[in-house]
Amino acid sequence: MGAVSGITARGLGVRYDGRVALAGVDLTVAAGEWAALVGPNGAGKTSLLRALAGTVPCTGAVAVGGAARRGMPRRRWARLVATVVQQPVLPGAMTAAEYVLLGRTPHLGYLAAEGPGDVAAALGALERLDAGALATRPLGSLSGGERQRVVLARALAQETEVLLLDEPTASLDIGHEQQVLDLVEGLRRERGIAVVSALHDLTLAAQYADRLVLLDGGRVVAEGPAEAVLTPEAMLRFSGARVALLRGPGGEMVVAPRRAVGGEQEAIGG
C-alpha cells in the first residue's frame, strides 16, 4: 500500500427522482481515522456512502489524497475506496475464496485473469479476518458472523486506502457485532485505512469511532466527539429519542435509551 491519505468530500448532493437525499455535505476523514455516520432512518447515511463510493450520481467533489473522483475511471477509484454495502449479495454456491478473490477485480485489466499474487492476496485477507478455514465453504452455508467476516475480507483484498461500511453489524448478535468492529479497528490501526461507517447502534458508534457525524434531512447537523454530538437534546430533536449519556466502568460511553415518564411524551409529539 502506498502513502495513505484519507478521503475528502465537498458539497456533496444526491437526488433520487428529484427528491433531495443529500444536500451540501462536507466530510474529511484522515488516514487511520474512523468516522461514524449516525442519524435517523432516511437522514442520508447510505446516500452519503454511495456518493463517496461513486455508485450514485452526485454533485460536489470527492477525492482520496490528491486524486479526484471526477473524471477518474471507476476501476481506478475502486483501487482507492472499498465498500461493504448494507445487504451484500452472496451467491450461495460460490466459495468464500472465490468471493474474496472478486475483491481483486479493480486490480485486473478488463479481460485479464487473476494471477498467483491475487490469489495470495485473497487468501491472506481471509486469514487476516480469522476466516482462513472458511475458504472452501460455499457462501450459502455460512452463519451471519462468518458471512460478515468474508465480506470484510473481500473489501480488504481490494487493498484500498478508504473503507466504507454501511451498517456492517446489522443482523449480527452483540458478540459478533463486537468481533466485526474489533477487526475493523485492527485494520485501520495496522494499515492506516480511513474508515467511514454508518452505525445505528449509538453506543458502538461512540465507542469505536474517533468522530461522529450526525445527519438529518441530508445535511450534517453535528460533528465531533461522541459526547458533543450525542447530547440528549440533539437525540430528541433529530431522532425523536430519549437517551441518557452514561459512562461505563472503563470510562467508555454508553448511550442508554430512557422510557417516557410524565409529560415527556408530549415533547416528542412536537
Next chain:
Amino acid sequence: MTGPRALRRLSLPAVAVAVVLLLGALLAGVLVGAVGMSARGVLAEVADHLPFVSIESGLGDREAAIVWDLRLPRVVLAALVGATLAAAGAAYQGVFRNPLADPYLLGVAAGAGLGATVGIVTAGPAAAVVPAAAFAGALAAVILTYALGGAAGGGRSGTTLVLAGVSVAAFFTAAQTFLQQRHADTVREVYSWILGRLSTVGWAEVGLLAPYAAVSLLVLLLHRRLLDVLAVGEEEAGTLGVSAARVRLVVVAAATLGTAAAVAVSGLVGFVGIVVPHAVRLLAGSSYRVILPLSILGGAAFLVLADLGARTLVSPAEVPLGVITAFVGAPFFAVVLRSGRRGWGP
C-alpha cells in the same frame, strides 16, 4: 494450501469428459442415418477431405455425397447451433442474474419469426433471403429492446430491459400473426420454421453461421470472469470498478449476434439455452469460467444427438428439432426446479 481446492476452476477431467461426449456425438451423427454404410467407409470418406490426406473410402459417388454433402454439414451445423445457443443462454443467465433467462429473452425469437415470415411470404419458403430476413429481424428486435429500455429510464437495469423485451416481443409476434393471417397458404412453412429444423442444409449454412458463432463464442468466453463479478449485483459490481451496464451491453450484443445467426439457419430451437447451462451448473459448479466452456461443448453434443433423434426416430420422416429438445428439456427443467439449491436465491 487451500487455494486450488477453494477456487473451483475448470478441471481437466471435466473438459475431457465433455470433449469425449462431443466426439462421441459427432461420430454417432456421421455414422447413423437412413442409408446404411460401413463405419470404415464413412470415416475414410471424411478423412479423405482433410488437407494432405488421401484415402480411398470404397463408397460409391452417391454414398460419398450423402456423407460429405448431407450428413457431415448437418452434424457440424447442429454442433455450431447447439454451442452458440448454450453459450448465449448461460451468458444471459449471468448478466440478468435470472435462471430462466434464455437467448430469446430480449425478443430475438419474435424478431426472427417476423423476419422469416416476411421472407417466406414475399419470396417463398426456399428463398435464400429467408435466413437473412430472420437475422435482420432478430437484431432489429434486440436493438429496439435496448432503445426502449434506455428510454424508459432506470438506466437500462436488467429488469427494465427484460420488460422492454416482453413488449417488443409481443409487438413483433402480433405483426407476425397478422401477416400469417393475410397469407394463410404460408402458415405451414412458417410453422415448420418456428419449430426448428436442420433438414435443408449443405455446407452453405455452416458458412453462414460459422463467422458469427466464432465471434460470439470468443467474446462470451473472454467475459467469463466478469460474469462472475456480476453475480454480486449491479451496485457491488460498481464498487469493484465494473460497470454492469457496459458488460451487459457487450455480452448481450455478442450473444445476440450468435443467436440471430443460429436462428437464421436453424429456426427456433428452444430449451438448449436453458437445459445445457443448468446441467453444467448442477454437475460442475456455478462459476462462469466452468459454465461457459462446458456449455459450449455440451450444447454442441446435445444438439447433435437431438438432431440424430430428429432424423432417425420416425425415419424417413423427420421430427421437428424443437420438439425433441423441448421433449428432453421440459422434464429436465422440472428436475432443475426441484433441486434449486444451487444458490440462485439471495
